[in-house]
Amino acid sequence: MHILLTNDDGINSDGLYKLYEVLGKEFKITVCAPEAEQSAIGHAITLSRPLHIKKIFKSNDFLGYAVSGTPADCVKIAVRSILKKRPDMVISGINHGPNLGSDVMYSGTVSAATEGAILGIPSIAVSLTTYKNHDFRFAAKYIAGLAKKVYKFGLADGILLNVNIPGLPKNKIKGVMITRQARSMYKEKFVIRKDPRGRAYYWLTGRARWFKKPEDSDIKAIEKGYVSITPLQFDLTAYGYIDKLKEMVI
Amino acid sequence: MHILLTNDDGINSDGLYKLYEVLGKEFKITVCAPEAEQSAIGHAITLSRPLHIKKIFKSNDFLGYAVSGTPADCVKIAVRSILKKRPDMVISGINHGPNLGSDVMYSGTVSAATEGAILGIPSIAVSLTTYKNHDFRFAAKYIAGLAKKVYKFGLADGILLNVNIPGLPKNKIKGVMITRQARSMYKEKFVIRKDPRGRAYYWLTGRARWFKKPEDSDIKAIEKGYVSITPLQFDLTAYGYIDKLKEMVI
Numbered sequence: 001m002h003i004l005l006t007n008d009d010g011i012n013s014d015g016l017y018k019l020y021e022v023l024g025k026e027f028k029i030t031v032c033a034p035e036a037e038q039s040a041i042g043h044a045i046t047l048s049r050p051l052h053i054k055k056i057f058k059s060n061d062f063l064g065y066a067v068s069g070t071p072a073d074c075v076k077i078a079v080r081s082i083l084k085k086r087p088d089m090v091i092s093g094i095n096h097g098p099n100l101g102s103d104v105m106y107s108g109t110v111s112a113a114t115e116g117a118i119l120g121i122p123s124i125a126v127s128l129t130t131y132k133n134h135d136f137r138f139a140a141k142y143i144a145g146l147a148k149k150v151y152k153f154g155l156a157d158g159i160l161l162n163v164n165i166p167g168l169p170k171n172k173i174k175g176v177m178i179t180r181q182a183r184s185m186y187k188e189k190f191v192i193r194k195d196p197r198g199r200a201y202y203w204l205t206g207r208a209r210w211f212k213k214p215e216d217s218d219i220k221a222i223e224k225g226y227v228s229i230t231p232l233q234f235d236l237t238a239y240g241y242i243d244k245l246k247e248m249v250i
Numbered sequence: 251m252h253i254l255l256t257n258d259d260g261i262n263s264d265g266l267y268k269l270y271e272v273l274g275k276e277f278k279i280t281v282c283a284p285e286a287e288q289s290a291i292g293h294a295i296t297l298s299r300p301l302h303i304k305k306i307f308k309s310n311d312f313l314g315y316a317v318s319g320t321p322a323d324c325v326k327i328a329v330r331s332i333l334k335k336r337p338d339m340v341i342s343g344i345n346h347g348p349n350l351g352s353d354v355m356y357s358g359t360v361s362a363a364t365e366g367a368i369l370g371i372p373s374i375a376v377s378l379t380t381y382k383n384h385d386f387r388f389a390a391k392y393i394a395g396l397a398k399k400v401y402k403f404g405l406a407d408g409i410l411l412n413v414n415i416p417g418l419p420k421n422k423i424k425g426v427m428i429t430r431q432a433r434s435m436y437k438e439k440f441v442i443r444k445d446p447r448g449r450a451y452y453w454l455t456g457r458a459r460w461f462k463k464p465e466d467s468d469i470k471a472i473e474k475g476y477v478s479i480t481p482l483q484f485d486l487t488a489y490g491y492i493d494k495l496k497e498m499v500i
Binding site: 041153176180202203233 | 287289290291292293294295296297298299300301302303322323326327330331352354355356361364368369370396399400403406408409411425426428430431433435438439440442443445449450451452453454479480481482483484485486487488489491492494495496498499500
């Protein structure tokens, strides 16, 4: 199996490197990741300017390709330009922090896997749900196993997996739950300060608030110590609302 | 009704201004839009740097607020910082060009309306499906009427509308279809050239290819000369795939 590995924290991040090490023992890996951090970039692609690609080495060994763009750019440029043959799978991560609930909309990690799915390649996004003291060992091993299952069974067209792994030691993890996306909204505000030239600047700050957190949701799984796997799609149509809308506007 | 008006083409775009003129005859409007074009930005938000806000005037009249960020940033900053009271509706557009099929994932226009919906505000994205010779008159009038209906009936929580309007004169438009998102994939490649310093650069180019284009899809409506309205959601869970995934990985 040939895996295209990317992320949104940038090619020098520890989460990506740990996954590279562990997956590299069993599979052929191509790394193509943003040269700089791209968190909260959503599904942006770069159209109005060109991209550069740089080869990155780690301890004199070739690590992969750094792209001056977004996670979705990295997947496109790897598949369309760098690789001669399509990869068998796209894996994005391991993200340093969770991608749960409505935050999935903002996630660069998830967007790379979405781009893989748009291109028809089985794709997995993976995040470790702690912001510090990251220990990626369990997560990387778990993903190696999951990748084998996905390679064997395939994924339906238009489906990708969003995996969140609790920041717990292996013996504290209770199991795996297949989940749905919770509904979150930030309790957020803009901090307003003056810059050195006296101009006001606005900086977003906030904390996630969960106001729809069903038992089978991604955030509940994490809170209970389970690995959460949510199947996602990029068909955003609200099918259940079509008839209602016909009544309303036609 | 108080409408927050934004877009992804930037505050100086004609599509936004036409909508501002037409909606302004009947409703209170606040414009808060990116200072520069943000096409294909997806649902990016700006976390790693601060934002600036500039007041923009047109022919000495106050037009609105230009933000040094993305469409989703504009909605957040307007609702959280600029406005004292939440707007009754968010309208994003009129985009200069279509937002159809899988392209919706990349769309800054749609992302602003999605952000409105995440914040619990009824939201509409609107695009004119031609790339040149834009005549926004019919589109702006149609949206004024649609906004009234949405204000009267409301939208369900978590739903936004993605409206695409054919680039045709009013008498050529056949009606309105409530649609679903088609599946598109770009026939795309990266053009590779050398920059003045001799470094290779890569620039994405391509054309949409439609490989799932059902009769009730957004692109079919446009091809047949209808206004397309697709109800969208930001819960990306592929509910129909949950049981299958349980069999596969647990």
